Amino acid sequence: xxxxxxxxxxxNPQEGYRAAKAPINEAFRQTEAYGKPYWQQGIxxxxxxxxxxxxxxxxxxxxxxxxxxxxxxxxxxxxxxxNKNAGLEAASSMGLMGSSAALNNIQxxxxxxxxxxxxxxxxxxxxxxxxxxxxxxxxxxxxxxxGQFLGNAATNRGQNLAQLEYGEQAAxxxxxxxxxxxxxxxxxxxxxxxxxYAGAAAVRGIAGV
Numbered sequence: 001x002x003x004x005x006x007x008x009x010x011x012n013p014q015e016g017y018r019a020a021k022a023p024i025n026e027a028f029r030q031t032e033a034y035g036k037p038y039w040q041q042g043i044x045x046x047x048x049x050x051x052x053x054x055x056x057x058x059x060x061x062x063x064x065x066x067x068x069x070x071x072x073x074x075x076x077x078x079x080x081x082x083n084k085n086a087g088l089e090a091a092s093s094m095g096l097m098g099s100s101a102a103l104n105n106i107q108x109x110x111x112x113x114x115x116x117x118x119x120x121x122x123x124x125x126x127x128x129x130x131x132x133x134x135x136x137x138x139x140x141x142x143x144x145x146x147g148q149f150l151g152n153a154a155t156n157r158g159q160n161l162a163q164l165e166y167g168e169q170a171a172x173x174x175x176x177x178x179x180x181x182x183x184x185x186x187x188x189x190x191x192x193x194x195x196x197y198a199g200a201a202a203v204r205g206i207a208g209v
Contacts, residue, residue, distance in 0.1 A: 020164050028157045035146045042143010045136045052133050066125050067118070076117035083109040 055062045072080075084106055091102030 024160050031153050035150050038146040039143050042140045045140040049136050070118055070121050073117050076113055079113045080110050
């Protein structure tokens with residue numbers, strides 16, 4: 001069986017070029033299947049990152065939007081209760097219970113607690129927001145890199161297939177040319193005027209044989 005394969009390979013050199021295309025296509029298919037999800041995820045980040053950038057360029061609107069979802073934290077409620085009790089105890093100790101001065105002190109302390117709590121809420125949101133942007137940028141960078149990699153792989157695949165296609169088309173002609181050269185060379189080797197046999201014939205002529 002092997003001898004027939006060798007003969008077929010010799011007589012049909014284009015088959016080797018044709019067979020070599022399949023592994024190249026399969027390798028690219030596997031590469032694309034692995035890399036395409038990363039590339040698509042990177043593409044999806046483009047719109048999100050643009051939206052986030054536009055929001056950051058209008059901080060007042062962004063703060064107003066976030067502030068609408070603010071609720072007093074449990075810690076702030078504890079601090080408000082402690083502030084009220086401390087204010088009442090101080091007013092009572094000074095005989096100012098129920099006075100406007102005592103109420104103002106309690107309200108001022110409460111206002112400071114609420115302002116700090118609200119600012120902390122906004123700071124936490126901004127930190128999470130920027131963390132999300134950073135993750136999006138990383139995903140975009142990974143996707144962009146994968147896109148470039150897949151582009152290079154597609155280019156290399158195209159070049160390799162083009163070379164194989166050229167080889168496949170040229171192979172029969174090359175085989176014919178090689179056979180023609182072999183035939184000419186063989187004829188020359190056994191031509192008495194162009195080979196060592198010409199020398200032998202001359203010797204025979206001189207010897208009178």
